Amino acid sequence: MTTRGIIFDMDGLLVDSEKIYYQANIRAAKEMGFDFTPEDHHAILGTTDTYLRNYFKAKLGSATATTEFIDRSYRNVATVVEADGVAIKPGLVDLLDYCDNQGISRVIASSNFRSMVDDFMQSTGLQSRFSQIVAGDEVTHGKPNPEIFLKALDILALPAPSALVLEDSPNGVMAASKAAIPVIMVPDLIAPTAITNQQTLATVGDLAQVIPYLEK
CATH class of the missing domain: 1.10.150 (DNA polymerase; domain 1)
Incomplete structure (x- = not known):
């Protein structure tokens, strides 16, 4: 889909x-x-x-x-x-530009406090590119519980197979899997495990490498 x-x-x-x-x-x-x-x-x-x-x-x-x-x-x-300041991750601008061109909507689902998410968005200049956010202090249960992703899915107003989660951590991958939402891992400090490999569509090196999966 x-x-x-x-x-x-x-x-x-x-x-x-x-x-x-x-x-x-x-x-x-x-x-x-x-x-x-x-x-x-x-x-x-x-x-x-x-x-x-x-x-x-x-x-x-x-x-x-x-x-x-x-x-x-x-x-x-x-x-x-x-x-x-804080740097944005490689490939992010390319992926966001692609989403804009293709009409793919987006939402942030972060375990961090809403105030911290807002601060990072302002510090990086990304606030204009993300209008929808669900933060860790806006849900009852954190990852690997799927609550935050299910709430984000409600915001997107999409069925789970039409959405995609992008995560860097095993806890996030597990939460997406429990929500039955397809997930791609872009590892940061923790390498994928055998379990995360079973739960993901793919593991890629940077965010730009997500684009080919969106084109399938």
Whole structure:
């Protein structure tokens, strides 16, 4: 079935933000005297604020320390973005131009806070290219629960086979699979697994490489 709408993740897919988060978390952890590991980062990719807080409460032993860590991390992210901005991912402009030419609608479905999504869209100049957004604080259950993608699908007003999800993380791929929406993975920090390979139409190196699948 022809793709008539695309649901985009944001962090690590539209914008090169995951590296910023990773370094911000490492810095905050160092300031507080504990290690933030690659395994920690992988565990929280694409999850909700509630999951994030529960994860670090278990790791740090208290809600107070968790709040301090998260607040420090967000301040570190804001400092980097304000000073250096954030880059958009390769191939994005080509894909958006193609969607415009073909009349393919789009919506962002991000686990991040709506305020952070808006900040990144403004920082990158992408706000004019995405008028529809569903954020993590606008749903009850985060990825890998399919709720956010089902809500995005409602916004597109399309049947699932006519939509396409683009994701960079296994949690996002799993959520799309549970929603029965076709999904292509564009990996960022985490390589596809045997399970994600079973759940995706394809894995591609950048967003421009999605275009041939839209032309089929």
